[in-house]
Amino acid sequence: MASSPHPAAKALVARSHRLGSDPRNTNYAGGNTSAKGVATDPVTGADTELMWVKGSGGDLGTLAASGLAVLRLDRLRALAARYPGVEREDEMVAAFDYCLHGGGGAAPSIDTAMHGLVDAAHVDHLHPDSGIALACAADGEKLTAECFGDSVVWVPWRRPGFQLGLDIAAVKEANPQAVGCVLGGHGITAWGDTSEECERNSLHIIRTAEVFLAERGRPDPFGPVLDGYEPLPEPRRRERAAALAPHVRALASADRPQVGHFDDSEVVLDFVSRAEHGRLAALGTSCPDHFLRTKVRPLVLDLPATASLDDSVARLKELHTAYRVEYRAYYERHAGPDSPRMRGADPAIVLIPGVGMFSFGKDKQTARVAGEFYVNAINVMRGAEAVSRYAPIDESEKFRIEYWELEEAKLRRMPEPQPLATRVALVTGAGSGIGRAIARRLVAEGACVVVADLNAGNAVAVAEELGGPDRAVAVTVDVTDEAQITAAFQEALLAFCGVDLVVNNAGISISKPLLETTARDWDLQHDIMARGSFLVSREAARVMTAQQLGGDIVYIASKNAVFAGPNNIAYSATKADQAHQVRLLAAELGEHGIRVNGVNPDGVVRGSGIFAGGWGAQRAATYGIEEDELGEFYARRTILKREVLPEHVAAAVFALTGGDLTHTTGLHIPVDAGVAAAFLR
Incomplete structure (x- = not known):
C-alpha cells in the first residue's frame, strides 16, 4: 500500500x-x-x-x-x-x-x-x-x-x-x-x-x-490613444475578428498547422490602441516563461481599426513575410554549431488594433496560454513604463532561453501528436445520436470540435462531456437559416480561429407513402438536409479557402441514397441529393486541397436521435414488426448479420479524415453491415 x-x-x-x-x-x-x-x-x-x-x-x-x-x-x-x-x-x-x-x-x-x-x-x-x-x-x-x-x-x-x-x-x-x-x-x-x-x-x-x-506610476504609460485605433464596438469587433481569423491562422500555420485563440479583453484592446504599443511590442517579452510561449516578439498590424478587411489582410501578408525574414535573421545571429534547428518562423502572437489578439499553438490550451502570457507581458510593460522604462533582457539572452537544449530535450520527450491534432471540426446535429458519436471520436483523436445542434441544451451537454472550451464548444444553429450558419462559423472562428473538418450530419426522417407525403413534408426534409448541407458546405468552403490549409467535408448520407425502398420518398430523395453534392463539391473544391466524401449508414437504431424521434416506429410499422425488434431486424437482413451503431459511423468519418486517405475524395463508404442492393456501382 x-x-x-x-x-x-x-x-x-x-x-x-x-x-x-x-x-x-x-x-x-x-x-x-x-x-x-x-x-x-x-x-x-x-x-x-x-x-x-x-x-x-x-x-x-x-x-x-x-x-x-x-x-x-x-x-x-x-x-x-x-x-x-x-x-x-x-x-x-x-x-x-x-x-x-x-x-x-x-x-x-x-x-x-x-x-x-x-x-x-x-x-x-x-x-x-x-x-x-x-x-x-x-x-x-x-x-x-x-x-x-x-x-x-x-x-x-x-x-x-x-x-x-x-x-x-x-x-x-x-x-x-x-x-x-x-x-x-x-x-x-x-x-x-x-x-x-x-x-x-x-x-x-x-x-x-x-x-x-x-x-x-504615471498615468497612461502607453501614451495617448491613436486616432482610428480605438476598439471597434463589440459586434463589429467580433465580426471583424471572425473575418480575419482564417487569414491570420494561415499566416501562423505557414510552417506547421496551428490552433488559435482570440482575446479582445480590455487590457489587450487598450494596449494596441496606444501610441507606444508598436515600440514596446518590438522590444519583445522578457521573462523566460513569457517568450518561450509567445516567441521573441509578436506580429503587429500597423493599420487603424478603420482599415478595410482587404487592406488589413494584404498588409498582414506583407508583415508576415517580413516577420519570417527577421526571425530567421535573429536565429542566424545567435545560433551556434550545437544549437537546435530553427523550429519555425511564424508568429505565435498577432495583435490587431481595434480588434484584439490572436495567439497560436499546437492545441487550444497552448494557444490560450500563449495569449495569457502576452497579457502578462502587457502588464509588465505597463508597470515598468509607469515608473521607469521597459528594458527586457538582451536579444542574445532571449535566444539562449528560446533555443536552450534543455527546452529542446523537453520537446523531444513529448508524445507524438494525435492523428487529428491541430484540426478544428464542426459537426452539425452533434447534440445526440450519430453526431454525438462523431464528435466524441474526433475529440478522442485530438481534434477541437464545434458541437452544432438545434437543441442548445444538448449541444452544451455534449461540449461539456467532451472536455469544455479547450476541446469543444457548443453552438445553436438551425441549418436551414443562412444567418445562423454564418453565426455558427463565426463562433467557431472566435473559439479556434479556423475550421478544417465539417460533418454534415443534421437531419430528420419522414417515413410516409407517396400519397400521404405532403408538400410540407417534402420541403421540410429537403430544407434541413439538402439545403442545409449546401449552406453549411458553402460556408465551410469560404473559411477553408481563406485559411489555405485544405480541409475535409463529410456528408452523413444513407444507404437510401442508392437503394429504392417503400414509404420514404422525401427522405431517400434528399439523401440522393446529398450524395450527389459530395461528387459535385469534390470536383469543385479539390484545387483548394479540400476533400469531400460521404458515409452511407443504415439501420442505426440504438443511440440514434432520428429513430428515437419517431422514424423507428414508422419503419417498424412498414416492416410489420415491433419497434424494439428493429435493430435485430436490420441486422438479420445484412450480409454480416451485425447491428450498426453510431460509433461505427464515427469510425468511418475518422477513417476518411485521420490521415491515411489523403488522396481520396468523392468517395462514399457504406456502413450498413452489408446490404447488397445498396452496393455502389
Whole structure:
C-alpha cells in the first residue's frame, strides 16, 4: 500500500494551490515552490533530510503530490563541489537524477538548485506581473531598493540554472534581514522558516510591488490613444475578428498547422490602441516563461481599426513575410554549431488594433496560454513604463532561453501528436445520436470540435462531456437559416480561429407513402438536409479557402441514397441529393486541397436521435414488426448479420479524415453491415 504524503509535502501542495489560483501571483505553469523536511530512510532507518519541489512542467494551481520531485538534500548540496562552472551548468540537471529519493516523483526542473541551495525550509519562486515589472525596469535595482528597503534584495539577470541557485543562496546568507529577492529580467524568490511564513513573504513582495507601481506610476504609460485605433464596438469587433481569423491562422500555420485563440479583453484592446504599443511590442517579452510561449516578439498590424478587411489582410501578408525574414535573421545571429534547428518562423502572437489578439499553438490550451502570457507581458510593460522604462533582457539572452537544449530535450520527450491534432471540426446535429458519436471520436483523436445542434441544451451537454472550451464548444444553429450558419462559423472562428473538418450530419426522417407525403413534408426534409448541407458546405468552403490549409467535408448520407425502398420518398430523395453534392463539391473544391466524401449508414437504431424521434416506429410499422425488434431486424437482413451503431459511423468519418486517405475524395463508404442492393456501382 502506498504511504500517505509527508506533512511537508501536503502543506507544500496546499500552499502551491493558494498561490497558483491567483493570476496576480504567477502565470500558468510558471514558478515553483519547495519544502524541506525529515523522513526516515527505509534502507538505513536513519532520519534523512529531503526536499519536495514542484517538478518540471507542472502548474502550481493544479499541482498534485505526484507532481513533486523528491530529493535528498545531502546529495543535492554536495553537487556544489562538483559544479563545473556556468559554461557547463546544464550538465547539472542530469546530476539531479542521482539525488532523487526512492522513486523520486516528478522530473526535477532547472530551478531545483535554487530551492535546494538556499538555506531556508520553504522557498517560493514566482512570476508575478508586479515583480517582473520591477525586474524589467531600466533602473530595476534602484526601484527595488526604494520599494522594499533592505528586506528584498536585487539579483542581476542570470539564466535559470545552478549558478543562479548559488547566487541566491549567497544573497540570502549575506542579507539575513531579507525575506526574498527580485531576479532581474525574471521574477521573484521568497523564503521562510515555515510554509506560512514563506507564503506570507511571497505575497508581501507581490502586493507591495503592486502598491508601489500604482502609487508611483504615471498615468497612461502607453501614451495617448491613436486616432482610428480605438476598439471597434463589440459586434463589429467580433465580426471583424471572425473575418480575419482564417487569414491570420494561415499566416501562423505557414510552417506547421496551428490552433488559435482570440482575446479582445480590455487590457489587450487598450494596449494596441496606444501610441507606444508598436515600440514596446518590438522590444519583445522578457521573462523566460513569457517568450518561450509567445516567441521573441509578436506580429503587429500597423493599420487603424478603420482599415478595410482587404487592406488589413494584404498588409498582414506583407508583415508576415517580413516577420519570417527577421526571425530567421535573429536565429542566424545567435545560433551556434550545437544549437537546435530553427523550429519555425511564424508568429505565435498577432495583435490587431481595434480588434484584439490572436495567439497560436499546437492545441487550444497552448494557444490560450500563449495569449495569457502576452497579457502578462502587457502588464509588465505597463508597470515598468509607469515608473521607469521597459528594458527586457538582451536579444542574445532571449535566444539562449528560446533555443536552450534543455527546452529542446523537453520537446523531444513529448508524445507524438494525435492523428487529428491541430484540426478544428464542426459537426452539425452533434447534440445526440450519430453526431454525438462523431464528435466524441474526433475529440478522442485530438481534434477541437464545434458541437452544432438545434437543441442548445444538448449541444452544451455534449461540449461539456467532451472536455469544455479547450476541446469543444457548443453552438445553436438551425441549418436551414443562412444567418445562423454564418453565426455558427463565426463562433467557431472566435473559439479556434479556423475550421478544417465539417460533418454534415443534421437531419430528420419522414417515413410516409407517396400519397400521404405532403408538400410540407417534402420541403421540410429537403430544407434541413439538402439545403442545409449546401449552406453549411458553402460556408465551410469560404473559411477553408481563406485559411489555405485544405480541409475535409463529410456528408452523413444513407444507404437510401442508392437503394429504392417503400414509404420514404422525401427522405431517400434528399439523401440522393446529398450524395450527389459530395461528387459535385469534390470536383469543385479539390484545387483548394479540400476533400469531400460521404458515409452511407443504415439501420442505426440504438443511440440514434432520428429513430428515437419517431422514424423507428414508422419503419417498424412498414416492416410489420415491433419497434424494439428493429435493430435485430436490420441486422438479420445484412450480409454480416451485425447491428450498426453510431460509433461505427464515427469510425468511418475518422477513417476518411485521420490521415491515411489523403488522396481520396468523392468517395462514399457504406456502413450498413452489408446490404447488397445498396452496393455502389
